[in-house]
Amino acid sequence: MIGRLEGLKSYLLPQFLIDRDDYRCIRCEVCARQCAFEVHWYDEEEDAVFADESKCVGCLRCATLCPTNALVVRHNPTQHPPNANWTREVLQNIYKQSETGGVLLTGMGCDTDYPIYWDRIVLDASQVTNPSIDPLREPMELRTYLGAKPDALKVGRKGGKPSLETRITPQLKLETPIMFSAISYGAISYNACESLARAAAEAGTYYNTGEGGLHRNLYKYGEHTICQVASGRFGVHADYLEVAAALEIKIGQGAKPGIGGHLPGEKVSAEISRTRMIPKGTDALSPAPHHDIYSIEDLAQLIYALKEATHWSKPVSVKIAAVHNSAAIASGMVRAGADIIVLDGIRGGTGAAPTMIRDNVGIPIELALAAVDDRLRQEGIRNRASIVVAGGIRSSADVVKAIALGADAVYIGTAALVALGCHVCQKCYTGKCNWGIATQDPYLSKRLNPEVGARRLVNLLRAWSHEIMEMLGGMGINAIESLRGNRLRLRGVGLTREELDILGIKHAGA
Amino acid sequence: MLREVRFRDDKDFSGCSIFGMMNVRGERFNGEPMITAIANMKERSNGLGGGFAAYGIYPQYAELYCFHMMYDDRGAREETEEFFKSRFDVEGAEVIPTRPCEGVDDPPLLWRYFLRPRESLVCSEREADDFVVQAVMHINVRIEGAFVFSSGKNMGVFKGVGFPEDIGRFFRLEDYEGYTWVAHGRFPTNTQGWWGGAHPFNILDWSVVHNGEISSYGINRRYLEMFGYICTLHTDTEVIAYGVDLLLRKHGLTVEDMARVFAAPLWTEIDRMPPREREVHTALRQTYGSLLLNGPFSIIISNRSQMIGLTDRIRLRPLVAGRSGEFMYISSEEAPIHLVDDGLQETWIPQGGEPIIAELAEKMEEIETKGAEVISLPASDSA
Numbered sequence: 081m082i083g084r085l086e087g088l089k090s091y092l093l094p095q096f097l098i099d100r101d102d103y104r105c106i107r108c109e110v111c112a113r114q115c116a117f118e119v120h121w122y123d124e125e126e127d128a129v130f131a132d133e134s135k136c137v138g139c140l141r142c143a144t145l146c147p148t149n150a151l152v153v154r155h156n157p158t159q160h161p162p163n164a165n166w167t168r169e170v171l172q173n174i175y176k177q178s179e180t181g182g183v184l185l186t187g188m189g190c191d192t193d194y195p196i197y198w199d200r201i202v203l204d205a206s207q208v209t210n211p212s213i214d215p216l217r218e219p220m221e222l223r224t225y226l227g228a229k230p231d232a233l234k235v236g237r238k239g240g241k242p243s244l245e246t247r248i249t250p251q252l253k254l255e256t257p258i259m260f261s262a263i264s265y266g267a268i269s270y271n272a273c274e275s276l277a278r279a280a281a282e283a284g285t286y287y288n289t290g291e292g293g294l295h296r297n298l299y300k301y302g303e304h305t306i307c308q309v310a311s312g313r314f315g316v317h318a319d320y321l322e323v324a325a326a327l328e329i330k331i332g333q334g335a336k337p338g339i340g341g342h343l344p345g346e347k348v349s350a351e352i353s354r355t356r357m358i359p360k361g362t363d364a365l366s367p368a369p370h371h372d373i374y375s376i377e378d379l380a381q382l383i384y385a386l387k388e389a390t391h392w393s394k395p396v397s398v399k400i401a402a403v404h405n406s407a408a409i410a411s412g413m414v415r416a417g418a419d420i421i422v423l424d425g426i427r428g429g430t431g432a433a434p435t436m437i438r439d440n441v442g443i444p445i446e447l448a449l450a451a452v453d454d455r456l457r458q459e460g461i462r463n464r465a466s467i468v469v470a471g472g473i474r475s476s477a478d479v480v481k482a483i484a485l486g487a488d489a490v491y492i493g494t495a496a497l498v499a500l501g502c503h504v505c506q507k508c509y510t511g512k513c514n515w516g517i518a519t520q521d522p523y524l525s526k527r528l529n530p531e532v533g534a535r536r537l538v539n540l541l542r543a544w545s546h547e548i549m550e551m552l553g554g555m556g557i558n559a560i561e562s563l564r565g566n567r568l569r570l571r572g573v574g575l576t577r578e579e580l581d582i583l584g585i586k587h588a589g590a
Numbered sequence: 591m592l593r594e595v596r597f598r599d600d601k602d603f604s605g606c607s608i609f610g611m612m613n614v615r616g617e618r619f620n621g622e623p624m625i626t627a628i629a630n631m632k633e634r635s636n637g638l639g640g641g642f643a644a645y646g647i648y649p650q651y652a653e654l655y656c657f658h659m660m661y662d663d664r665g666a667r668e669e670t671e672e673f674f675k676s677r678f679d680v681e682g683a684e685v686i687p688t689r690p691c692e693g694v695d696d697p698p699l700l701w702r703y704f705l706r707p708r709e710s711l712v713c714s715e716r717e718a719d720d721f722v723v724q725a726v727m728h729i730n731v732r733i734e735g736a737f738v739f740s741s742g743k744n745m746g747v748f749k750g751v752g753f754p755e756d757i758g759r760f761f762r763l764e765d766y767e768g769y770t771w772v773a774h775g776r777f778p779t780n781t782q783g784w785w786g787g788a789h790p791f792n793i794l795d796w797s798v799v800h801n802g803e804i805s806s807y808g809i810n811r812r813y814l815e816m817f818g819y820i821c822t823l824h825t826d827t828e829v830i831a832y833g834v835d836l837l838l839r840k841h842g843l844t845v846e847d848m849a850r851v852f853a854a855p856l857w858t859e860i861d862r863m864p865p866r867e868r869e870v871h872t873a874l875r876q877t878y879g880s881l882l883l884n885g886p887f888s889i890i891i892s893n894r895s896q897m898i899g900l901t902d903r904i905r906l907r908p909l910v911a912g913r914s915g916e917f918m919y920i921s922s923e924e925a926p927i928h929l930v931d932d933g934l935q936e937t938w939i940p941q942g943g944e945p946i947i948a949e950l951a952e953k954m955e956e957i958e959t960k961g962a963e964v965i966s967l968p969a970s971d972s973a
């Protein structure tokens with residue numbers, strides 16, 4: 081007796097209401113053409129535009145493009161009976177599930193109100209005893225190298241000149257400590273992938289293929305590409321490994337720790353089928369675990385297999401979701417040979433995840449980062465791997481705080497997509513992204529011009545880098561490595577003793 | 591003043607004067623010119639700290655580790671002496687001679703010990719050094735009220751709360767003869783007078799005096815902690831001393847390479863270097879980025895054969911070098927060099943991040959066996 085209820089009036093209230101100012105509306109039908117959810121339509125007889133608000137996801141494509149600003153999309157103000165326990169979200173979820181019998185799906189990162197520690201941490205600046213540095217007049221260095229570093233260096237002398245005797249293992253060179261997170265071709269459009277690739281190359285940083293393989297046309301950006309090897313092994317073959325600047329083994333993802341992925345068959349177009357190496361139109365199912373990694377020693381084997389397969393020419397990264405025992409897990413990963421460890425926090429984004437998993441599994445990235453950096457230092461192995469954090473980095477200030485807590489660099493996913501036009505409507509899993517990002521529909525994806533997309537992303541990185549330089553200069557620091565792990569430059573505001581201890585920072589005023 | 595009642599700031603913030611003087615032939619001179627020179631930069635200190643390091647002052651004990659100690663009370667002394675006896679052969683123990691001096695109040699108990707690591711506990715020279723470093727860490731961290739001023743051979747640190755010239759007289763530095771001396775006058779903004787907090791900072795033969803504030807202190811300290819150095823003093827200078835020990839003694843880098851770690855060339859400069867040099871400098875920054883000293887500083891680092899001056903890479907604090915026959919000078923200001931040396935031949939100002947290295951002309955062992963005149967030590971009362 082399970083089954084979708086068809087033809088009955090839904091108990092769901094529209095999430096958004098659309099106000100159309102009929103005086104302003106010029107009947108251009110832009111909204112009708114732009115909305116893939118088919119909310120708007122023009123009625124010739126009445127010479128008027130109407131909307132079916134129950135379909136609206138609030139992506140604001142229509143309101144943004146309407147030439148006369150005739151549209152206001154607003155949150156439906158209808159009140160459910162006041163109840164702190166049975167809130168609107170809770171009730172709506174139950175109505176939805178009782179109508180469909182399905183798992184609740186969502187896109188993007190967790191949107192519930194767990195504390196955002198970034199907003200509870202403030203930065204320091206120099207006054208009197210130490211001059212601040214003006215980045216417009218003085219050099220300010222953001223260059224960052226990711227990869228294992230030796231504990232000590234042996235420098236010999238050849239003909240009176242120093243010469244290096246220690247072999248430095250391969251490193252990634254970043255001109256700014258920000259990279260683009262793993263987002264697969266499949267989850268996002270080809271144009272979105274190309275935008276990220278071009279921007280990474282231009283800005284001197286890296287983007288990550290996610291688990292969807294790499295389209296042949298993008299091989300030319302290989303030097304700025306981190307190729308992911310995930311549990312489904314989609315699109316993993318010799319050329320793919322060869323072309324990458326680094327490889328990343330994806331164990332977990334902050335948005336859905338502990339579960340796999342699912343790209344529905346409708347999205348597996350001819351291009352995607354070729355790139356992922358799966359038959360066209362079949363579902364791409366990533367298993368929850370890697371079935372060749374049931375323990376830490378298995379991870380070590382895969383790390384070394386990848387290094388061996390690529391002649392030890394590139395760093396290997398391992399990405400996990402931030403969970404309760406991240407510190408111990410991370411320590412194991414470093415000992416297993418990971419050159420870079422990536423922690424993805426509870427706010428990490430996704431193309432599709434079960435809502436209950438996204439919103440209830442995992443821990444905030446700030447706490448995981450602090451714990452992992454501490455643990456690796458206590459064990460004296462912090463040099464052996466770089467730490468990259470992902471999941472919820474929203475601004476240059478978040479980047480600075482992450483680095484001061486101990487990260488070498490950050491990944492941005494959602495912020496990068498927002499730069500491309502994403503309005504965080506969380507409907508990526510529908511494949512109907514009106515902004516041409518999370519879709520494979522050519523009509524929609526051509527809305528995103530990769531040239532323009534790359535420019536927007538490069539602008540974002542440039543703006544953030546300038547802001548980071550200003551903050552560094554304010555602290556009297558002119559190289560990013562002097563901020564990394566320098567928690568004395570942070571203070572907590574309104575945090576408990578325990579939170580401060582985990583973050584390893586003092587309270588403001590202390 | 592006891593350590594617990596110090597302010598709990600992240601670290602000390604201070605401005606300072608530094609002065610170093612070396613006879614490159616290893617000929618020894620007394621502390622008088624040092625007191626004159628550092629007194630000339632009185633503007634740069636505020637009476638809350640001064641100190642000296644002198645090399646070559648205990649030639650008759652050149653083989654032994656000399657521990658200069660300060661104690662808050664007798665209990666701390668007894669506990670430390672017990673500790674010494676359990677790990678070292680104590681060849682000498684005595685009160686450091688002082689004279690009452692206006693401006694120097696409430697001195698702690700000041701003692702020195704000449705120690706040989708117990709043979710059954712260490713095998714090699716290298717091991718002996720590690721053994722001594724561990725002993726220093728143990729005392730500073732575990733023994734309440736005890737603090738090690740210095741732990742090198744044939745050298746010692748004299749420091750305390752007061753103007754440096756008063757501290758110099760208090761310690762009777764005119765009675766000591768050394769071939770390298772460094773001095774420091776302090777202008778801290780947030781330290782209560784605690785004798786251990788004055789400069790120089792020392793570990794084994796290495797001493798550091800420092801003018802400036804290191805904005806990278808937080809990470810420098812956390813990095814050194816990974817290698818077993820525990821920073822107990824919350825001063826930038828302490829991290830420099832331990833950084834020197836790590837890079838030069840433990841990792842075997844040269845002084846030039848160490849300078850490149852502390853005051854690294856900019857990436858734009860590194861990118862322009864010839865390939866082999868570029869490789870070295872890139873690797874130094876990659877490996878030791880956490881030891882880059884950021885923020886304004888000028889320092890003098892010294893050991894038994896060298897005296898090294900260095901400023902931060904954008905030169906936010908002053909440093910000037912001078913030469914006059916056998917004497918090399920490094921100073922915060924030029925005037926005191928002229929004051930102590932009429933025949934000064936040249937002075938110059940180094941680039942930011944470029945080290946000035948003064949080195950003894952001969953090997954240390956030869957100088958030490960010359961053994962000039964010996965300062966007589968009163969008989970020990972507790973060994």
Ligand code: SF4
Binds near residue numbers: 115136142
């Ligand atoms: S889904 Fe987007 S484009 Fe369609 S009506 Fe709603 S806000 Fe406008």
Ligand code: SF4
Binds near residue numbers: 509
């Ligand atoms: S990518 Fe598109 S569908 Fe996903 S949240 Fe952003 S705007 Fe919505």
